[in-house]
Amino acid sequence: MWAVLDANSYFCSVEKVFHPGLAGKPAVVLSSNDGIIVALTPEAKALGLHRGDPLFKVRSIVERNHVNVFSTNMMLYAAMSKRVQNIIRQSVDYCESYSIDEIFADLSGFDSHFNLEEYMRGVALRIKLWTDIPVSVGVAPTKTLAKMGSKFAKNFPGYRSVCMIDSDAKRRKALELFELDDVWGVGRRTYEKLLSLGVRTPLEFADKPGEWVHRHFTKPGVQTWKELNGYPCVDTAEVLKRQSITTSRSFGQMITTIEQVKASVASFAASCANKLRAQASSAGTVSVFLCSNFFREDLPQYFNMASYSFPVATADTIEITRAAMAIVDEIYRPGIKYKKSGVLLGDIVNGGVQQNLFDPVPNRKDRLELSKTLDSLNQKFGLKTVRLAVEGGKTEEWKVKSEHRSPNYLTSLDDILTVQI
């Protein structure tokens, strides 16, 4: 059996931990640049707000109802996630972290010693007591069914945080009541296709004969069908190292000069290189894209992207940034108002790096050490304290807007809460 633990309205729940007065009140967390709503509490949903709403379009609802608004603070959410996941890892040996607010736990063998439902209820209670984050738990023979269970647990308080699907009767009942487009692995396209084939519920899909499923779907669809029938086949082995790393941002304002574009790209390149070193990998390619504002039909539009392959896979900030700057020279066009840029690292290798007889970069080891020194300085004294001059100052116009950001309560000594008794 698998358990999945899913935090409820995760970003909002974290904000509530540090703003206890918000219990029972509507709150939303915004995307980067305070652009759209990415997380909201049930109270905010009840006011007619939705995930994905641009803030400026719903501002009147927000103001009229005194909805609490937070800018996104991924450092804070990541730090809290680690705490939550550590608690479950103390209770279950093998876990797979799936996202910032979700983790799968392998309960093989637990049923001979424990009542699984009560065991997981204990874990959920500890998480709530120790972190104040509410989680919903699904327990089932497959991950897809477990995810369904966690959603039932979230929506119906009667489950007391844990919904277990451990018999065929429960499975069929769940499949009958669950929304087809909420099934894990069924996106918009598959949903429309299933509807056009006359399938209206997960149960109707699960009950289709295998021959029918193979005729209409390829591997992903077949896997979902099997999982709904209780045969595990979705493999989510824990991802510790990324195969590609991206840093991209929309700008607070549109920018036009090549110096500004270069500053943004250099800053994103440094951030990519930092993430790369954090997982002890090297990248074989770097790509850069530039992008105008596609919401502005009155302005000329532009998108371009180009890549560079390194002679030897690298994790050196200077080498990666230099290559990215050369790409900007190649794809920058004057006269465009740029809204977004991004840097992507690909062909990532771990461990052994293929050497090159004609490597133009001397002292590779020293260069990597230099980059690592930057990392430790910035770790100690704050992000971007030491950086390349081409990244520009700390208050560039293109920097994101973030007007309601919570302090880094869990990762910055300056930001730790003071409690007065």
Next chain:
DNA sequence: TCTGGGGTCCTAGGACCC
């Protein structure tokens, strides 16, 4: 005026090899 960011896997088709 204001509209997010970061990933993975799968498939089909082209180009190439012998």
Next chain:
DNA sequence: TCTGGGGTCCTAGGACCC
């Protein structure tokens, strides 16, 4: 006039996830 058979690798685009 007749024009094979069996592979691999790469890439772009689609679909999905949070």
